[in-house]
Amino acid sequence: MKLILIFPFLYLKDILVGGFQVAQDILSPRPKLKPIILRVPLSLTSPNKRFLLANLVSMTPGTVAVAEEDEGRTLVVHSLYGADHPDLVISTIQNRYQKFLAQLP
Numbered sequence: 074m075k076l077i078l079i080f081p082f083l084y085l086k087d088i089l090v091g092g093f094q095v096a097q098d099i100l101s102p103r104p105k106l107k108p109i110i111l112r113v114p115l116s117l118t119s120p121n122k123r124f125l126l127a128n129l130v131s132m133t134p135g136t137v138a139v140a141e142e143d144e145g146r147t148l149v150v151h152s153l154y155g156a157d158h159p160d161l162v163i164s165t166i167q168n169r170y171q172k173f174l175a176q177l178p
Contacts, residue, residue, distance in 0.1 A: 080173045084129070087169075091134035094154065107156035110139070113148045113166050120145065122174045129170045136162070 098104040117123050123145050127138035130150055140149040148166070155162040 076173055076176055080169075083169060084133075087133050087165075091136070095134045098153075106153050108151065108153050109156040109159055111150045111152055111155055111159055111163055112142065113150055113163050115146055115148055115167075115171060117145075117171060117174060122177065123148070126166075126170055126174055129174075130166060 098106060115123060115126070117126060123141065127141070127148060130136050130138040130148070135153040136155075137151045138148055139151050141147070142149060150162070150166065152159075152162050
């Protein structure tokens with residue numbers, strides 16, 4: 074229940090930080106882009122929750138959900154800044170977004 078109350082603020086922070094990072098790179102003569110395609114293991118069994126997760130990821134600047142693999146057990150994500158720390162991007166998606174969606178009825 075606590076995560077449901079906190080999640081909108083965490084997500085808004087992710088949107089703002091990602092937006093500033095992308096804007097800074099657009100305006101910079103030397104962008105810090107380090108794109109990577111990641112495969113995020115999922116524990117969500119509901120197709121609707123996986124759809125919501127893909128939308129949350131895609132609405133966050135710097136990341137886009139590309140596809141679903143292994144009958145919904147893996148989400149393929151393109152990240153503009155994940156090459157240096159791919160595990161951080163994966164754990165953020167799993168521990169923040171997926172964890173929130175798993176608590177929904």
